Structures are given as C-alpha cells and as structure tokens.
Amino acid sequence: MTRVRFAPSPTGYLHIGGARTFIFNWLYARHQGGVVVLRIDDTDVERNTQTSLDSIYEGLEWLELGWDEFYRQSERLEIHRRAAWAIFEKGLAYRDFTPASATPENPGGGWLCNPGMRELTREESDRRASAGEPFVLRFRVPRESRREVVISDSVYGRVSKSTGDLEDFALLRSTGMPTYHLASCADDADLRITDILRGQEHLANTFKHALIFEALGVETPKLAHLPLLMAPDGAKLSKRVHGPVVAVTTYRDAGFLPHAFVNFLALLGWSPKNDREMMSREELVERFTLEGINRSNATINFTDEDPFDPKAVWLNAEHLRALDADDLARRLLPYAARAGFSNATPEKLRAVAPLIRERIRLLRDVGAVADFFFTEPRSYDPAELIPQKGDATLAAQALRKAREVLSTAPAFDHATLEAALRAAAAELKLKSGQMFQPIRVAVCGRKHAPPLFETLEVLGRDTVLARLTFALGLVS
C-alpha cells in the first residue's frame, strides 16, 4: 500500500510551493490508490505559530483535495528520542558537549566533525552527561569505512555523495528536542511511509536521511524530488521576499477555482506528455506518474502589478467556462457580496451567470463585469450614448424608439426583444450597431457589455425603461 506524506512546518502561511508539493503527493497517492498523510513538522518550537498552522489548514482545505491521516510531530517526541538513542546505542552517534555558541563556524572550508567529541570514550561521555553537562547528539558519519552514500531518486536518478563531504549532523538538540532530520526519518519509518515526494531543496539532505534509515535498520522509502518553483527574479519562492503574492489564500480571495489552481500547479514541473493542459481532477489522477516529472526548476510568471501567472488565469477562465450555471452562480455569490451587491440573490446570480461566464477570468471579476445588474448606472459619460457616425439627435431618436418598442413588446424575452429592436432599427434606417450602442450604454453604463437582448431580459422591463428614460434626459 502506497503511503505518502506532506509535512509542512508551521513557520509561515501555506505558499504555492508547499501547495504544489501537497498536490503532487495527493495525485501520486490517488493514482496508486494509496494513503495521504498530513504531518505537521513542528519540532522547531521557537518558530512555530498557531497563525501559521491555521493558514496551512485554510489553504489545504480550500484545495478540496483532503487527506487520510493526520499527525503532529510535537506529539510524537518519544518516538524520535527512542530512535535517536537506538542509533547512539549502536555506536552510530555521539554526544557533542561543545557549547552552542562555540560551534565551529566554517571560514572557507566546510565543517565536518568535532574530532575531540567524536573520540570521547563512552565512559567519559556518560559521566559528563550524568553530571548534567548539555550536549547535542550527533550522527557519526562513517567517513573512514565507506566512501560514498548513494541514493536512487525517481526523478534525478542515481545521485551520490562522498561521506567525506557530509558533516556530523545533529540528531538531538541540547534541549533534547529532535532535529528535523531525525524526526522526519523516525516518523517516516514509524508511519510506514513508502514514498517521499518533496522539494529538491532536500535532495542534498537525503544523504543524511539515507544514513539515518540505515542506522535505524529500515529501508529508505522510495524518493522523488521535485524541481523547485522560482520567482521571476530568479530566486526560490519565498514568503519573506515575495510576500502574499505567493500565499495560497491570495489565489482563493481573487477567485480562482480550487481545481483550476490545482491544475495550474500540477503543470509546473510535471507534464502528461500529450499536450493536455486543462484537465479534470480525474484525468490528472489518471495521468499522473513520476516519469512525467522533470528536473529543472519552473518560474512562476508574476509581477508586482499582477501577482498571477497569465497561464493560471487562463486555466481558471477555462474551468470557469466549463462550470454549469448553477455551480457558477453558487461560487459567485460571496464575490458579489464582497463587491457590495447587497441585492445579489442566488436567483439573480443564476440568471446573470450565463451572461458573464465567458467574460470573467476570476470570480472576483463579477464586481467589474456584472455591476449594472445590481446597481444603477448613473455616472457614465453621456457622449458614450452617441454611436459611431451619429450625433445626439440620432442617439435620442434611437433611445426614444427603443423605449417605445420595449414598453409595448408582447413578451420580455431576448428573442422577442431582438426581433422588435432589429425591426425598429430598420424602420429608422439605422445600422444595428448604431441602434444598439445607445441602448447598451443606457442600460449597462458602458460600451462593452454582455449580449444586449439577454441582458435586457434579465434586467426586466421596468428597470430597462427607467434607464432609457434617464439616458434620454442626458442626451436632450
């Protein structure tokens, strides 16, 4: 049974890179019919915050993917300590009594180990420990007995590193708290994780992990490191330098559909290799394999002015268009409310949705695109009422005729209205565009709007006539 884990540390909000790692894990597990474990890696008590934790849940829940099991490392410290001391008992770790402040820096060369502490006898080590002297437990990298640590990665292939280049990393801090490396491996072993999919920034750490798994006497899980997500400035995506533009909630608040966001991120560093772009969740699960993951970092195309990658926006628009009107209306509701349309009822939005579906790219666009369905257009420039090759007289003529036709139309549906208005234009010897522009501006408050007749139908006779009258007042 495939078991994967997503293991964020609650030291900041969930950002797009973390979300992608989660998505890859989820897709892989679902493709295999396996289990997704969410594990909060909160061993760094100094930096953890509840706000971060909340933000991680908030972001993950928005994705609508879900997970199957949940753990917090801070509740599993005994497992970590037991693992650390088991390694110590095997002679594969040693106590380092060097005070934290005196930890060897690395001026020029790399710091590898502290020979004095490494060679301490067991008796001496035990004596100093029981005397209460603080220490950090370090892994004893086998740099004499072997020359290479080799890992096999599903994405990067065979990768090796000389033990001579690996430092004696810490397992337990002087506070007794486990380090990330130890806690992560001990938990992966205990939780029977079969596959580790994580960011490539961990590739170099993996040699340490391979050593820990070996010392623990367990098999190293299958590994797949993911290429990193980069900012346009070339740096690795970071909460600190790139700010909220990389927060998952920024996408949610702008009106991305969760699945469109998932679709976009799935395509960063992975390809179905068949030119498919817009894919349903089912298709993504169906096609996702480790072979499709590539090795080079992907840049997300955002700027200070526009935080969203154009391709993400396009994909969102595509998914929006694929939504049925009921679903779209339901998702639009909170954004309409936020735009200040207090009279935006589900019924009204249901009528509006088909008219704006192809004209919005983000759900929040409802505010700019559908405003005249909910508020009276009053502040437009009267000059807009005047059509091409026309004047105020012509505009007034068109509006007056429209008011007449619309007040007497036998029914107020778009087909009836279109026939009536086209006939009226012919009667006035006006081109349809000349006839319709004044009406459109009168009714919508601008020249660019959804199809006119459907719009009139949704607005209803009373509203339309009142707006035509108002416009007539402006041109005469």
Add this chain to the structure above:
RNA sequence: GGCGCUAUCGUCUAAGGGUUAGGACGGAGCCCUCUCAAGGCUCAAAUACGGGUUCGAAUCCCGUUAGCGCUACCA
C-alpha cells in the same frame, strides 16, 4: 569556498541519436459578430557556449558559463 542538481521560444513544456524542433499561455494580425468576450485561422518567438563521439547530436561524453539548492542545536 566545498558539495549536489539543472540548462529547449518571454513563461510552462514536448521531442531522449535522423522532425520544417511540436503544443500551450502571453503578444501581433485576420475571420465571426449588436459591443465586449468566447470561438476559428495565421504570424513572430527557443535547443546557453566550446570541444568531442557518430554517416548524423537539442538528445550521448567532457569542459566552460550561468542559475538554483545544501553546507544550523531551521525545516
């Protein structure tokens, strides 16, 4: 500095010894059309550089350059 990884249009990517180096976003143009969109069609746009191997290299090898990552008692 040491070590590891990477390099195809502006961006995401396909092609993994033989292709006019393909697709998508974005850009430009045309068509459709009551405006705006959507849709259809067209165009511009790439194998980092230098050496090898080979009849033939984007693809394999070496080097250079560049970028990223790791080098914590952070994760």
